[in-house]
Amino acid sequence: MTAIKCKRCKENDATVKSRKEPFCDACFLKFVSLKQRKLMMTDEFYRDHFKVLYGKDLKNNGVSKIVVPFDFSSSSFSALDVLVSLLKEQNLQHRGRVGFRVKIITVFKNEQERELFEQSWKMFRNSDIYDDQVWLQFEWHLINAESFFRDAKDLQQIILHHQDFNSMGLQYELKDNSEYNIEVLLARCPNRNTRNDMWIFIVSHLIKKFAYQQTDCEVILWAHSMTKLADHIIGLVVKGRGAQIAASLNSTVFDSDYGARFKNLYPLKNTLLSELDAYCIITGLNKYIVNYTVKNDLMITKDIKEKSADLSQNVRLVKNMTINELARKYFNDIEGEYSNIIATVLRTGDKLKPPTIINKPEGYSNEISKCSICLNTIYSNPSEWLRNIAINRGHPIETKEEQELYKQWQSSQVGIQTEVYLTLRNKAWSEGHDIPLCYGCIINLNGIKTREIIWPKHEEDELENVLNEFELSD
Ligand SMILES: [Zn+2]
Ligand SMILES: [Zn+2]
Known part of the structure; x- marks a missing residue:
């Protein structure tokens, strides 16, 4: 051959x-x-x-x-x-x-x-x-x-609203390394x-x-x-x-x-x-x-x-x-x-x-808004779009039977988790700051059970905070 x-x-x-x-x-x-x-x-x-x-x-x-x-x-x-x-x-x-x-x-x-x-x-x-x-x-x-968390200057807890798909942030303090x-x-x-x-x-x-x-x-x-x-x-x-x-x-x-x-x-x-x-x-x-x-x-x-x-x-x-x-x-x-x-x-x-920016999220009309998680530019208002395609509001409780069922649900694992979520969400909505998120990150956050995430604040300070890296030499 x-x-x-x-x-x-x-x-x-x-x-x-x-x-x-x-x-x-x-x-x-x-x-x-x-x-x-x-x-x-x-x-x-x-x-x-x-x-x-x-x-x-x-x-x-x-x-x-x-x-x-x-x-x-x-x-x-x-x-x-x-x-x-x-x-x-x-x-x-x-x-x-x-x-x-x-x-x-x-x-x-x-x-x-x-x-x-x-x-x-x-x-x-x-x-x-x-x-x-x-x-x-x-x-x-x-x-x-x-070091993504450990060497971050400031951390925030970002919470997603389970019905409106808006999000708010609370200052977060990492107490010890194992916690998060x-x-x-x-x-x-x-x-x-x-x-x-x-x-x-x-x-x-x-x-x-x-x-x-x-x-x-x-x-x-x-x-x-x-x-x-x-x-x-x-x-x-x-x-x-x-x-x-x-x-x-x-x-x-x-x-x-x-x-x-x-x-x-x-x-x-x-x-x-x-x-x-x-x-x-x-x-x-x-x-x-x-x-x-x-x-x-x-x-x-x-x-x-x-x-x-x-x-x-x-x-x-x-x-x-x-x-x-x-x-x-x-x-x-x-x-x-x-x-x-x-x-x-x-x-x-x-x-x-x-793409051109068509529909900015509320409150961010004067500047190009960037997603607080992935830093990408937000070109259209994803929360509004999601609200339009999803029916997320529950039916109000009317009968006694419904009330009974609701009570059962409340004491279940999911019910307890939901209570914890709602308490955190209410806190964020009264004390927190606005957080712009892109469509992809909203979808990710919505998939996480607790609908919240700890993330570094992206600022000049954060970038200056020195990374704890090491060099391997001979
Ligand atoms: Zn050759
Ligand atoms: Zn994003």
Whole structure:
């Protein structure tokens, strides 16, 4: 059997096949790497942050700081590897000078996860994959997700009105760490969808807060693949968060929710997840991946075909999947033959403009109102819309029999919970402050049994409150 030749160099045997094209290892790595590099040089702003600059007046000697969120996935490792190859080139061409330094940041959920990440990082660091010159440009920081509450300046308790879908907030004091934490919050979520929604926000908030607190850091490089961004877009649409798509993919303006100090760059947005998996298999970086199983679908050559992806991970029942997982499953299933669909979803999402604000919530007419939970702009009044579609008012008690039934209900578990809720709600409505919420967050909150949530107040003070992170050095 004659092997298929690589279509690029026409010399080596093909080892990978992607988008119907056969590649050899070297040409494939170049293909993936160029896609990322192209987006890193997309305009003058980003070019100036990545390339080697000369001149007396340059800040930090022309070396800029880049924050790279790192979750030990194939995407994180390949993004980092492409940065490494750029650093190596610069080092060589500019005789020891490089254009940027990298702050790698990992958010961990619990001690177990932290141990896994640390183990993997040590293995990675102690390997001979990169030389010391490269490691000098890296700093690895770990942040405990609990710092979302612990290192918050001010917390508030947000309560949703069960009939009007308006919400009010009360000042909240965290007495001890065990009373309310990430675990408690996530356990209260009614389903994995809401849990996932909250978790995504918590991680992104901590990373952006970290970037805010770095002096002179103007770029966060998010290693999200085209596949992940496409499932993110579909997920937002399904969750009623379609209006936030445009803002969530914007890489040209400074992030105004975080003091306009940095821009968010998505340089892997033209690369498929399966391509990043193949990249990690070829480079051997797959050894260090945590919480994710790489797929070898694109590998042609059998001897580098790793053992097939762990099937037990894929048997989660469809009905138990989050919207994002469903979208991901769909995109995974079509990635081979129909990868252009993924590209179309992304391109369409990328072209969307933010909607115009049509119906502001009462009391917020003078300024653009932002959701107090997820910080997204509120484009139309979601409470009013929900009031119009839902009939939520109970029937008044009229007969003796109804009165009896009501009493029974009152002493039941649900009845007691409702009393607790009503007491809290009345307190919030007499002493609290207005809280604007977006449609997606109202739906999440309405699904939580107690219809309340503890959340940091998003203010300049909150961003200044220093995060308790630590750096792992050798
Ligand atoms: Zn080739
Ligand atoms: Zn929201």
